[in-house]
Structure formats: structure tokens, C-alpha cells
Amino acid sequence: MKKLAFLTFVALSFLSCKENSKEEAKAILSESNGKINNVSIIIDDNLWNGEIGDSIRKKFAAPVDGLPQEEPLFNLNQYPTRVFEGFVRKSRNVIVIQKGSESGFVNTVDKYAKPQNISVISGSDTEDILKVLEEKSPEIIKSIKASEIIENQARMKKSLVSDAQVQKMFGVSLQIGFGYKYDMVKDKFIWLRKEFNSGYNSILIYEVPINTIEKDTNIIANITAMRDEIGKANIHGTLPNTWMITEAAYAPYLFEVNVANKKTYLTKGTWELKNDYMAGPFVNYAIKDAKNNRYLILEGFTYNPSKSKRDLVFELEAIIQSVKFLK
Structure with a gap:
């Protein structure tokens, strides 16, 4: 029995050391690089300039829903396989396309840097690779978008604006990024705004009875009417x-x-000023809070005429998705 207990202790110690080694290796990884919503595509030029490249661009650079002008889902940066080293290897979002003996898909997290998301798609020929791309693209896109929200929130955490008034009025916490100011605070309504040289970002917080949105099955019409009234x-x-x-x-x-x-x-849609020419995109989150018999509305909208709006809206979504209910 003593011998068995000793062997068990040795085995557990070995596993513990192995796990500790993994954690230590992860801890010393350098910080990944890359702008928000940028993806490094590791693929040889002959594949990038053919059917496979066309499929990648169609899926990962598709127009974003709800923007007034066409903007890509992600900015794609292509690199041949031979240069997958240095700063490219430390990119936060990486998709590797390679030809091999078998078709397959592997996703790896924090391999060369952290945070990092690497998706490897392989196939024996073009048809194989296209088939895996078709099957796995929605999963990859969902994963990248989720991790980019987390990255955006992590960047904002370095300098947050107090959400004390939000907590007091609505019983929720919110990670409000640097630069936002309380533009309007009144009974059950808050307007936060961040101004920049070419325009501004805004967040609205309010609540409505559940029946406002669920009075019939036409949810989109009910949300639109609610927005217009507010x-x-x-x-x-x-x-x-x-x-x-x-x-x-x-x-x-x-x-x-x-x-x-x-x-x-x-x-997701476009707002405009009635009897004026101002307009821009908005995202409206109507969160059902049955415990408090309400829909909590968190809406973000941006005004940035003739300039890119994708990342501005994405910042608004990162703030909104940080919400936590306190009661």
C-alpha cells in the first residue's frame, strides 16, 4: 500500500509540474499585436490569387450589416507561408491555409503570443480547402468577433469612466471607455457621448415595460416605434x-x-435627424430583464460623416456587452 501511495504521489506531482510548466510557458508569452478587427491570412500567393483567396475575401471581408456605407467585416492582411515569423507570428488573429495530405481544421489559442486565435485550414487540393472554408468560416468569424470584443474591453479597462450613475439609476454596471461624458441624465434616461475631431460616439441607456416590445409579434416595428419616441x-x-x-x-x-x-x-440600422441631413449607424440592444419586469435598452450610435464607422460601432458594442446586472 505504501508503494502504491508513493507511486500515486509521484504521478500526481508529475502532472502538477506538467500543468505548472504549461502555465509558466503561457505566462511568459509576449503580447500579441494588431489593430482591432484585423486578421493575418497566412497563405501562399498562388492560392491567395485564386479560388481560395476569393472565398476568403467573400467570407471574412463581407460587408458589415447596418452600416450606411460598405465596410468589410475584417481587414485582411495576406502573408506567404515563408514569412510566418516575427511580428506576423504574434498577430492576434491568424488564419493559416495550407495544402497537405489530408483535409482538416484546428483552432489554437495563445500559441505564440497572448491573446491569440490561430485557425489552421488544410486540404489535399483546392476543392478540399474550399469545403473546409465553407464549413468552418461561421465558427471562425464568431470566435474572432467574440475575442475582439474582449480585447476592446481590455483596452478600455486601462482608463474607465465612472458608471456610478448608471448603477444607481438602472442597477447594472457598465465598462465605459475613456473619453465618454454624461451628456444628459434625467429620470430613467442617460446619454453618454464621446466627441472626436470628425464626429462623436453616443450611448443611450433607458428602460421600457416588457409590453412595449412584446405587445405583438412585430418586434422590429415595436423597437423602431420605441426608438423614434425616445x-x-x-x-x-x-x-x-x-x-x-x-x-x-x-x-x-x-x-x-x-x-x-x-x-x-x-x-442594427441607420438613424437620421428628421428635418435635417445628419445620419449614421446605430446598434440597439433590448435586454429582457424579467426579474424587474422591463427591457433594459442599451443603444449606441455614431456620427462620423464620410469616414469609416465600423470600429466606432464595434467600440460601442464592446461597452454595451460589458453590462452586468447587479440586482
Whole structure:
């Protein structure tokens, strides 16, 4: 029995040391690099310039839903296999395409740097690779978007604005990034705004009874009517008789998602000022809070005329998705 106990102790010690070694190796990894929503594609030129490259661009650089101008889902940076070293190897998001004896897909986290997401797609020929791409692209896109939200939140954590007023009024916490200021605070309504040279980002926080959104099955119409009512009451332009509405010319996109472990309606579309020419994209998260008999509304909208808006909206989503219910 003593011998068995000793062998068990040795085995457990070995496993413990092995796990510790893994953790230590992970701890000494250098920080990954790359701008938000940038993806490094490791693929030889002959494949990049053919069917496989076309498929990658079609999937990973597809237009983002809800933006007024066409912008790609991700910025793609292509590198031949022979240069997959140095700063490229430390990219945060990496997709490797390679020809081999078998087709397959492997996803690895924090291999050469951290945080890092590496997806390897292989196949014996072009047809094989295209088949794996078709099957695995949605999974890769979902993974990259989720990790980029976390990366954006991590960057914002370095200098947060106090959310004390949000906590007091709505019973939730929110990671509010640097530069946002309380533009309007009144009964059950908060407007946060960050101004920059070419425009501004805004976040609205308010709540409505569950019946406001669920009074019938036409959820998108109910959310649109709610937005327009809130805009008329609170979001006005500098000219008289102007207020924010949902742009009628473009139907918003509606998705069912999960935020803070709660059923959520995500609406993406374009806002405009009635009787004026200002416009831009918005994202509206209607989070069902059955415990408190309400929908908590967290909306972000941006104004950045004639310039890119994708990453501005993504920043708003990173802030909104940080919400935690305190009661």
C-alpha cells in the first residue's frame, strides 16, 4: 500500500509540474499585436490569387450589416507561408491555409503570443480547402468577433469612466471607455457621448415595460416605434424641430442574441435627424430583464460623416456587452 501511495504521489506531482510548466510557458508569452478587427491570412500567393483567396475575401471581408456605407467585416492582411515569423507570428488573429495530405481544421489559442486565435485550414487540393472554408468560416468569424470584443474591453479597462450613475439609476454596471461624458441624465434616461475631431460616439441607456416590445409579434416595428419616441423626446439637433428617428429608407436588421445571460433583441440600422441631413449607424440592444419586469435598452450610435464607422460601432458594442446586472 505504501508503494502504491508513493507511486500515486509521484504521478500526481508529475502532472502538477506538467500543468505548472504549461502555465509558466503561457505566462511568459509576449503580447500579441494588431489593430482591432484585423486578421493575418497566412497563405501562399498562388492560392491567395485564386479560388481560395476569393472565398476568403467573400467570407471574412463581407460587408458589415447596418452600416450606411460598405465596410468589410475584417481587414485582411495576406502573408506567404515563408514569412510566418516575427511580428506576423504574434498577430492576434491568424488564419493559416495550407495544402497537405489530408483535409482538416484546428483552432489554437495563445500559441505564440497572448491573446491569440490561430485557425489552421488544410486540404489535399483546392476543392478540399474550399469545403473546409465553407464549413468552418461561421465558427471562425464568431470566435474572432467574440475575442475582439474582449480585447476592446481590455483596452478600455486601462482608463474607465465612472458608471456610478448608471448603477444607481438602472442597477447594472457598465465598462465605459475613456473619453465618454454624461451628456444628459434625467429620470430613467442617460446619454453618454464621446466627441472626436470628425464626429462623436453616443450611448443611450433607458428602460421600457416588457409590453412595449412584446405587445405583438412585430418586434422590429415595436423597437423602431420605441426608438423614434425616445429620439423625439431626448435627441434633438441644433436646428428647431429636428430629432433622431430610424431611417425609413432602410429596414433595420433584427437578431436574437444573449447578453448577460438574458434574451436580447439586437437591432442594427441607420438613424437620421428628421428635418435635417445628419445620419449614421446605430446598434440597439433590448435586454429582457424579467426579474424587474422591463427591457433594459442599451443603444449606441455614431456620427462620423464620410469616414469609416465600423470600429466606432464595434467600440460601442464592446461597452454595451460589458453590462452586468447587479440586482
